[in-house]
Amino acid sequence: MxxxxxxxxxxxxxxxxxxxxxxxxxxxxxxxxxxxxxxxxxxxxxxxxxxxxxxxxxxxxxxxxxxxxxxxxxxxxxxxxxxxxxxxxxxxxxxxxxxxxxxxxxxxxxxxxxxxxxxxxxxxxxxxxxxxxxxxxxxxxxxxxxxxxxxFDEVLRVIDSLQLTAEKKVATPADWKAGENCMVIPSIPSAEARELFPEHKVHQVPSGKEYLRTTPCPK
The missing domain is CATH 3.40.30.10 (Glutaredoxin)
Structure with missing residues (x-):
């Protein structure tokens, strides 16, 4: 394997x-x-x-x-x-x-x-x-x-994600397709996220943890 x-x-x-x-x-x-x-x-x-x-x-x-x-x-x-x-x-x-x-x-x-x-x-x-x-x-x-x-449409979708995330500090959510919103990866501090992704949004959840951050797909 x-x-x-x-x-x-x-x-x-x-x-x-x-x-x-x-x-x-x-x-x-x-x-x-x-x-x-x-x-x-x-x-x-x-x-x-x-x-x-x-x-x-x-x-x-x-x-x-x-x-x-x-x-x-x-x-x-x-x-x-x-x-x-x-x-x-x-x-x-x-x-x-x-x-x-x-x-x-x-x-x-x-x-x-x-x-x-x-x-x-x-x-x-x-x-x-x-x-x-x-x-x-x-x-x-x-x-x-x-x-x-x-x-093989799914394979192409995965390829788009792999090639995007290899270059940009984002991850792609469930059912993501090329061009749709992405997730800011958890390892990016808030200050850096604001600089890299000025349009990103922090989603409030009951835990109070600000780990769900979406951003327009980087170009």
């Missing part, structure tokens, strides 16, 4: 664009690595299609995308044709798919789903999402069971 803040393990593997070294592939950009139980499976086909359609949104946020599935590159290349057809995609497929036939990456990164197995009785890879910063450290991980497709 990789913990938040750890340097994400580098690996070299075969992919649909050839041999790929993760850290070299990401360069100085953010990265999203998302795993799939198997090729030619229905939920995965919808997910890869959705991410392909969202590729401009990830690019706008300085992200490189990478999928991994426990089948061969040959299978990946055939499967991509189905993904494109089902999801009405055109043009070049926007991200590579890594082959993990021996499930080495799935084991290394803690992505196996013990409750779901393939026809041979092997555990399927769970639906993991890893967001990796330009410093190669893990910024977020989400793990779904094999039976549940991911919400």
């Amino acid at each position: 990789v913990n938040l803040g750890d340097v994400f393990p580098n690996f070299t593997a075969e992919s649909t664009i050839g041999t790929l070294d993760l850290h070299s592939y990401l360069g100085d950009k953010w990265g999203i690595l998302f795993s799939h139980p198997a090729d030619y499976t229905p939920v995965c086909t919808t997910e890869l299609g959705r991410v392909a359609k969202l590729a401009p949104e990830f690019t706008k946020r300085n992200f490189k995308m990478l999928a991994v599935s426990c089948d061969s590159v040959k299978d990946h290349l055939g499967w991509i044709k189905d993904i494109e057809a089902y999801n009405c995609l055109s043009g070049e497929f926007p991200f590579p798919i890594v082959a993990d036939e021996k499930r080495e990456l799935a084991v290394k990164l803690g992505m196996l789903d013990p409750e779901e197995k393939d026809a041979a009785g092997m555990p399927l890879t769970a639906r993991a999402v890893f967001l990796i910063g330009p410093d190669k450290k893990l910024k977020l991980s989400i793990l779904y069971p094999a039976t549940t497709g991911r919400n």
Whole structure:
């Protein structure tokens, strides 16, 4: 397992664009690595299609995308044709798919789903999402069971929060969306908060503690 803040393990593997070294592939950009139980499976086909359609949104946020599935590159290349057809995609497929036939990456990164197995009785890879910063450290991980497709609009929302809070001294509240009010982080003293966030509001609560401070989203 990789913990938040750890340097994400580098690996070299075969992919649909050839041999790929993760850290070299990401360069100085953010990265999203998302795993799939198997090729030619229905939920995965919808997910890869959705991410392909969202590729401009990830690019706008300085992200490189990478999928991994426990089948061969040959299978990946055939499967991509189905993904494109089902999801009405055109043009070049926007991200590579890594082959993990021996499930080495799935084991290394803690992505196996013990409750779901393939026809041979092997555990399927769970639906993991890893967001990796330009410093190669893990910024977020989400793990779904094999039976549940991911919400990539939520992933984009989280990315907006991560990139904002990496630069500004704020946190984002429940259900926050880009541009909405943020929370002043508790470690900022009142005097500094007034200087940094002159429009911020302190919310009065029964405890009398002035820890709930909202501010317009910093630009």
